[in-house]
Amino acid sequence: MTETRYLVHGVFWDGPAPGPAAASGGRSPAMRLQDPGGALTALTLDAGTRLGFRLAAAGRHCLGHHLVHGPADRDHVLCPDRATAAKGSQCERCFVLDDSRLIHDFHRGGRVPPGLRAYLMQPHWLYVATFANGASKVGTASHLRKWNRLAEQGAVVARYVARAGDGRVVRLLEDMITREAGLPQQVRAAAKAAALLAPAAAVDLDALNGRLAGEARTLLAGAGGEGFVVVDERWARPELSARACSPAARHAYPYDLAAGAHGFRIDALSGSIALASLDGSGLEFVVNLGQLKARVVELGDHGSDVPAVQEALF
Numbered sequence: 001m002t003e004t005r006y007l008v009h010g011v012f013w014d015g016p017a018p019g020p021a022a023a024s025g026g027r028s029p030a031m032r033l034q035d036p037g038g039a040l041t042a043l044t045l046d047a048g049t050r051l052g053f054r055l056a057a058a059g060r061h062c063l064g065h066h067l068v069h070g071p072a073d074r075d076h077v078l079c080p081d082r083a084t085a086a087k088g089s090q091c092e093r094c095f096v097l098d099d100s101r102l103i104h105d106f107h108r109g110g111r112v113p114p115g116l117r118a119y120l121m122q123p124h125w126l127y128v129a130t131f132a133n134g135a136s137k138v139g140t141a142s143h144l145r146k147w148n149r150l151a152e153q154g155a156v157v158a159r160y161v162a163r164a165g166d167g168r169v170v171r172l173l174e175d176m177i178t179r180e181a182g183l184p185q186q187v188r189a190a191a192k193a194a195a196l197l198a199p200a201a202a203v204d205l206d207a208l209n210g211r212l213a214g215e216a217r218t219l220l221a222g223a224g225g226e227g228f229v230v231v232d233e234r235w236a237r238p239e240l241s242a243r244a245c246s247p248a249a250r251h252a253y254p255y256d257l258a259a260g261a262h263g264f265r266i267d268a269l270s271g272s273i274a275l276a277s278l279d280g281s282g283l284e285f286v287v288n289l290g291q292l293k294a295r296v297v298e299l300g301d302h303g304s305d306v307p308a309v310q311e312a313l314f
């Protein structure tokens with residue numbers, strides 16, 4: 001019997017924001033997997049989830065492309081032949097067909113198809129997010145993904161600073177904050193994972209984020225122009241991320257997720273980065289599950305060897 005080979009699409013936080021409304025239908029984050037028949041399944045990632053897998057093919061494979069029809073309406077078209085990914089997680093053909101690659105030029109006057117235009121013309125939020133080592137960024141989220149976007153980014157603290165009428169205005173504001181306040185629009189996943197090895201104190205990260213968000217609001221208030229309002233609203237961090245973001249002794253996961261067999265228990269999750277326990281070790285490791293994106297795995301009862309980490313404890 002051969003095990004099913006799944007193509008990993010990544011870790012998604014599709015549930016509602018935490019709060020009273022979430023109690024009835026709260027959904028945990030999940031790793032999205034594509035089976036050989038083209039069906040997508042969600043592997044729920046929760047505190048206590050045991051995750052075991054073996055890399056079953058070399059390299060990265062194409063995840064297909066998206067056709068955007070409106071704010072809440074899009075088709076995910078899988079790659080017909082699970083081709084090798086030429087760049088990132090797409091083959092050349094799917095990259096060219098993907099609507100979302102046009103998003104980034106829209107505010108500079110780029111032409112977009114009607115469905116993508118409808119998506120971009122929905123209200124958007126501008127936020128300032130701070131990660132575990134204090135690295136911070138400015139970013140945007142569509143109204144429907146207002147909370148989820150920051151959950152997937154793995155923010156430790158974040159504040160919304162403006163609500164814009166559409167996705168063109170919000171990106172103009174984002175560029176302005178980068179230009180005037182020096183806040184970048186990207187923090188690399190590897191830097192986020194390294195930061196979770198030794199998170200700064202929550203009170204310091206909150207003070208830093210509050211100051212940067214305040215500076216951004218001051219710039220926005222002085223910017224003039226139409227189509228947005230300045231807001232002061234905290235993002236609610238998911239409960240499952242709390243433990244990953246609190247200072248503790250932990251270690252970098254020492255194995256390459258591009259090959260071999262791996263297995264551990266997930267204790268917490270921040271974005272795509274897990275805090276994981278290895279069997280019989282009592283030690284916690286930071287594992288960037290984002291590295292599995294576009295890779296082919298077989299699930300199974302595997303366990304990662306406990307590395308010798310004594311020298312790293314002090």
Ligand SMILES: [Zn+2]
Pocket residue numbers: 062063064079080083090091092093094095
């Ligand atoms: Zn493709």
